[in-house]
Amino acid sequence: MDRRSSETWYERARDVIPGGVNSPSRSFKAVGGGAPRFFVRGEGAYLYDVDGRRYIDYLAAFGPLILGHAHPKIAEALRAVAQEGTLLGTPTPYEVEFAERLREAIPELERIRLTNSGTEAVMTTIRLARAYTGRTKIVKFAGAYHGHFDQVLVAAGSGPATLGVPDAAGVPKETAQQVITVPYNDLETFRKAVERFGGDLAAVIVEPIIGNFGIVPPDAEFIHGVHALAKAAGALVIYDEVITAFRFRYGSVMPMLGTRADLVALGKIIGGGLPIGAYGGRAEIMELIAPLGPVYQAGTMAGNPASVRAGLALLDALQEPDVYPSLEAKAKRLAEGLGEIAERYGVPLRINRVGGVFSTHFIDRPVRNYADAEAAEGTLYAAFFHGMLERGVLLAPSKFEAWFMMLPHSDEDIDRTLAAAEDVMRAMMR
Numbered sequence: 001m002d003r004r005s006s007e008t009w010y011e012r013a014r015d016v017i018p019g020g021v022n023s024p025s026r027s028f029k030a031v032g033g034g035a036p037r038f039f040v041r042g043e044g045a046y047l048y049d050v051d052g053r054r055y056i057d058y059l060a061a062f063g064p065l066i067l068g069h070a071h072p073k074i075a076e077a078l079r080a081v082a083q084e085g086t087l088l089g090t091p092t093p094y095e096v097e098f099a100e101r102l103r104e105a106i107p108e109l110e111r112i113r114l115t116n117s118g119t120e121a122v123m124t125t126i127r128l129a130r131a132y133t134g135r136t137k138i139v140k141f142a143g144a145y146h147g148h149f150d151q152v153l154v155a156a157g158s159g160p161a162t163l164g165v166p167d168a169a170g171v172p173k174e175t176a177q178q179v180i181t182v183p184y185n186d187l188e189t190f191r192k193a194v195e196r197f198g199g200d201l202a203a204v205i206v207e208p209i210i211g212n213f214g215i216v217p218p219d220a221e222f223i224h225g226v227h228a229l230a231k232a233a234g235a236l237v238i239y240d241e242v243i244t245a246f247r248f249r250y251g252s253v254m255p256m257l258g259t260r261a262d263l264v265a266l267g268k269i270i271g272g273g274l275p276i277g278a279y280g281g282r283a284e285i286m287e288l289i290a291p292l293g294p295v296y297q298a299g300t301m302a303g304n305p306a307s308v309r310a311g312l313a314l315l316d317a318l319q320e321p322d323v324y325p326s327l328e329a330k331a332k333r334l335a336e337g338l339g340e341i342a343e344r345y346g347v348p349l350r351i352n353r354v355g356g357v358f359s360t361h362f363i364d365r366p367v368r369n370y371a372d373a374e375a376a377e378g379t380l381y382a383a384f385f386h387g388m389l390e391r392g393v394l395l396a397p398s399k400f401e402a403w404f405m406m407l408p409h410s411d412e413d414i415d416r417t418l419a420a421a422e423d424v425m426r427a428m429m430r
């Protein structure tokens, strides 16, 4: 392939693709603009750009990758599928086995449907909750990302616990008014929303550990309170585990939190690097889905052998011993190292870490909700991001994203990352 610089590719890209990217988070708009790097290849913990430069990758494709790039087991599964057909358009044994394996890992998923993206999975859980309860309104938490469909592109209205307003052009006001947006970790405002709208509430949708404005775990009182209030109001609890499932342990975060959601959406990791989503939950609710029941959801590509066989290979690899302790040990060493460097150079940095994932907010107070994350210094993050990129370390191009550890990240990679961070922070604070 023609190895031209990222700037040249960006110019060509912008001429044919809006903004030059197929997903807005890939642009460098949130870190001061300019041409994003264009990459041609990944291997293990590394990505290689169009100029042949190697980067240590902590973006991990915004969360889906955990085995690293081009893992041999995934490659083997894909070679088989390439020879036997990537899309059959009929039921296959692979999707049955995959759903069984997901249910073994997450017993709360009594029935499971596969989709092609997390967006579709979450969207369907909301439709199902509305059908099951015969109600319309939903509560979501500010700053949580649930995909790009209308009902979740809604911002808080004026005043706490009021009807929402569109958070993106093209979302009808009427749709936004079906959604109440409440600050995360704020049980009192959630209580107010339930008091005001309880009889109309179909569901509350929760990222059980926030992964989309950094990493923010829920307070125990908050998450248990959400379940109790939702249950008392007759509303379902939907967990959006598109980021969290299989990221912190083999399965859901529900056992970590001591909770049980009615419906759960999955995505990202479970496809082993291929497009996928899934949703599941109590059989009684799931059996409302067509062809058994009146709730429609479908997909030409859903459960395709390529995504599913990559997913099966992924689940095998994640069941090897020591996967999660190893991810956590890497993240702990890196996060602690970054914290020490920040302190040495007087950089205001809050690191929230859960297991093998952490976030770096340039702010001098705890980050517990979206308003805290918004208040973090975007210009400091942008300077840090570009400094790291110049030194061969790829982070997410937004102050709201996390660092994801992958199994192939080595001690040497972490040492090199810390050396780069020291260099960058020294220069930033000069």
Ligand SMILES: *Cc1c(COP(=O)(O)O)cnc(C)c1O
Pocket (backbone or CB within 6 Å): 116, 117, 118, 119, 120, 122, 145, 146, 147, 148, 207, 211, 212, 240, 241, 242, 243, 267, 268, 276, 277
């Ligand atoms: C990424 C993400 C989604 C959307 O998944 P897509 O596969 O990008 O459609 C939904 N919810 C959460 C929590 C996510 O992080």
